[in-house]
Amino acid sequence: MTTRPAEQPQAHRSGFACLVGRPNAGKSTLTNALVGAKVAIMSEKPQTTRHTIRGIVHRPDAQLVLVDTPGLHKPRTLLGERLNDLVRTTWAEVDVIGMCLPADEKIGPGDRFIARELARIQRTPKIAIVTKTDLATKKQIAEQLIAAEQLGREVGLEWAEIVPVSAVKHYQVDLLADLMIKYLPEGPPLYPEGELTDEPEQVMVAELIREAALEGVRDELPHSLAVVVEEMLPREGRPADRPLLDIHANLFVERPSQKAIVIGAGGQRLKEVGTKARRQIEALLGTPVYLDLHVKVAKDWQRDPKQLRRLGF
Structure with a gap:
């Protein structure tokens, strides 16, 4: 009688993955779906993400x-150039890269530009991710999977995997995580169990305020809006069972006309921004919050190196 050797326990893998794609390809929504919590802000406006948020x-x-x-985009300002530099630096440091291609939109020049850039990175495995399948028909999804394969051939890029997903419906999100993990090196955990992001709380609070302020505004505003949390302190003298966190934040825009948009008639829009952001911040931090918002003009801050530094870029 022969006995089978006991199965060896699977080695633990840990490492970094990067989601890339043209603006509004679904990267932030997919990040949140993979992590199972909101760690990246979402907006219908392109180029919303400004920090390399780790989930x-x-x-x-x-x-x-x-x-x-x-x-990654064609930069028109110093801020745009710095954001592109941030993208390329990140690509060079991760273990696997996923390129997001929305299922409901045809592959265009922006996708080809990014794919060509990716093809220059030799050793890192790359996965084509067809996102937003909940917005597309089965025929569209099939066509996009074929188009993704053709895009790779066109630019000299060999995909390690091609996978359709829907972050909204959580379709194949776990499968995508499995595929990415396959390409990570063996090693111990890099972060403590339960930690969902290494972003400082103040940065995440600022991002939630900016997300609330971007909702439903004209196209000129997204790139001109920055948020800085000046202070986050527990309210003194509150009983232990009724804490309150005071948060004071400034919203910076480039022109007085943009300030008027953010504030709204009689301050109504800023009040709505504060209410929405406060709910999200309380959910994030697990404590009641008093949120104090002020809108300020920092003229042409996207083109001014000194102001970019002051605003954290």
């Missing part, structure tokens, strides 16, 4: 650290 996916046999970069 952490915990598995018994692996830890996948997701880096959500800004969308």
